[in-house]
Amino acid sequence: MRYLCGPQPGDLSGLDVDELAALNAIGRQRALAPGESLIWEAEDSVLVANVIDGVLKLSSNTEDGREQIVGVVYPADFIGRPFGGANSHGVTALTDARVCLFNRRDFTAFAAAHPQLEHKLLERTLGELDCTRRWMLLLGRKSASEKIASFLLETRDRLNAPKGCEFRFEDGPETIELPFSRQQIADILGLTIETVSRQFTRLKDAGIVDLPSRREVRILDSAALEAEAG
Amino acid sequence: MRYLCGPQPGDLSGLDVDELAALNAIGRQRALAPGESLIWEAEDSVLVANVIDGVLKLSSNTEDGREQIVGVVYPADFIGRPFGGANSHGVTALTDARVCLFNRRDFTAFAAAHPQLEHKLLERTLGELDCTRRWMLLLGRKSASEKIASFLLETRDRLNAPKGCEFRFEDGPETIELPFSRQQIADILGLTIETVSRQFTRLKDAGIVDLPSRREVRILDSAALEAEAG
DNA sequence: CGTGACTTTGAGCCATTTCAACACGCGTGG
DNA sequence: CCACGCGTGTTGAAATGGCTCAAAGTCACG
The missing domain is CATH 1.10.10.10 (Winged helix-like DNA-binding domain superfamily/Winged helix DNA-binding domain)
Structure with a gap:
């Protein structure tokens, strides 16, 4: 029984080598120290990122400061909202970490050109949804x-x-x-x-x-x- | 702030009318009474369903019978695992309900032919993941x-x-x-x-x-x- | 060494659970 | 039409698991 979400069957490593290289080419790398947060800046700025190294948390907070960690991401995991709405959770490095950032415009264009990527992303996201739901049983019961x-x-x-x-x-x-x-x-x-x-x-x-x-x-x-x- | 997952921006209603019709054509309809469960039968049998009418719950249980409802689905919502693994949660009607069932083979083929569907499904799934994570804050804190x-x-x-x-x-x-x-x-x-x-x-x-x-x-x-x- | 952040430990308390009894609504059958 | 029973919901009293508050202990690092 797995809860926290890790590389799924639909791991991006399933992409073609050259596709991966092309994807990396449109991103820029960023290092994070423990405790440092990824802030989703302006609307069409950074919206998606791929974890290269390290461990990060996704967290949700109440107004009065209580926190719930809603996900933990490891290398090869994807974070962010590829399409649509504002980002809904904080993303903070737990260890030294490196991520590869994409801005929305580039990522959307790349996704359109590589349906394979969207398919992998869908499989991955479905897997994460399953993990997250299993985790709810733990939290609630x-x-x-x-x-x-x-x-x-x-x-x-x-x-x-x-x-x-x-x-x-x-x-x-x-x-x-x-x-x-x-x-x-x-x-x-x-x-x-x-x-x-x-x-x-x-x-x-x-x-x-x-x-x-x-x-x-x-x-x-x-x-x-x-x-x-x- | 929305938790339980409903029609997202990526609602399937965004599909072309003829695409929707074609999708409905490959599914078969089934009615459920309150309390009745959708069981995911054999491997290449029913794997995906679209809610036409009614309200259903997704639930996770411990061995000793405790239950946590991990999602509530309403008309136009999708349920099931389109690709890969075994289904991980029970699906039970809360009210009288009608769903449109697809078997994996048909659905996969349809998805391959209609990249638009996969895209919508991805948007939808990302939205549900967000909702589910927000719900975790409630459960945990x-x-x-x-x-x-x-x-x-x-x-x-x-x-x-x-x-x-x-x-x-x-x-x-x-x-x-x-x-x-x-x-x-x-x-x-x-x-x-x-x-x-x-x-x-x-x-x-x-x-x-x-x-x-x-x-x-x-x-x-x-x-x-x-x-x-x- | 000393300082500060993190962790452990203790004691008391309180929100929620547990256990148990009762009330309501509703359909069935006398 | 009323009595009965059953599923569901409400209410009460007591128990308790986890929280709060407080203090002491550890460890890393300058």
Whole structure:
């Protein structure tokens, strides 16, 4: 069960090599430091971007400052609204990141010339919609412990996503390096930072995970985690 | 602010009339009674459907029976996974409904022949993704009273969606006819049925709404509702 | 080392859930 | 026409999971 959205079957890497090169040619690259936001400037300025490297969050906020992270994007993911309306979510780098920006005019023209791209984008977007909807079950109906367990499993799978074709026959204790602070985990799961912290120490005390450092989690008993995930 | 997803700018009604007719020709119509589910049968059987009439829910469930409604679809909305993977959510009629079903083979062929359709579908899907993400803020971060207020405003807007081009200059007390039971409202908002009920009577006691019957809500003070929506 | 940001831990509280009883509306059948 | 039963909704009282507030602990970095 995957929630946070990663490379889908309709990954853009499925594009022709020369198409990809052409696409990159019309974009300009930009580096982001952790905490830095991509602001969608003027109307016909930057509207779409492709993540080259790093991890970014999409977030939604209430007027009084509460935040909900509504998506986490990894390399090869697309962000932005290719067509139509104003952009609706903040986009902020969680790690050092590089993105490739396109302005609307160029991107629209490119899409028109390459129906293949639109098709891939559609497949990708449908996949993300599915992921996002699954995540709603977690937000609306799961307890704190279920949320944490689901989150850890999800993040492990996401970070282990096959980059090449390495298969992983052995899955003993795996250490995952979280690109998130406790506060960000709380904002992903709809919890408070204290609850996240308490759940982590509970899992550690139960021998289900080990916490070598603030940003590392070593899963010792993934069966137990899966049982907790609900 | 709109959450539940309705006709987007990329509404399929933007298709040519003859294209729409051709699309309808390759589908078969099916009627559903309230509570009846659309099951996605064999691999290359029904995979996509277009809502003609009625209201349906998309829902996600935990193994132990908790449910979260992850989307509500109205006439002219599309449901299903046009390409790739297994369908991930249950689809159940909330009212009497009619849908137009397509099997994958036909639909894929049609899409290939009509790039316009894919484009519209992409716009539509991007819009739904935005709506769904906004809904996550509600699920993860809002209190029961904020959820209820948001829900009522959202449902009012959705049910009042312009069918023709009638503008509504006067917006005095409006009665909305909910296509949802209390339990379904709870499953949309990630609450219990009791909490939903209590919030409704609180709003009634405060003079913000009137409740002529179980399925009707008359909004008396929409400003107050908006203030509560967070 | 010292400073500041982040994290953990504790204690009390409160919103929502849980559990349980009751009310309403409506169709069926006596 | 009324009695009955059943699904649905409401109301109450008690329990509780997660939140809030507060303080102490860690770590990275100058």
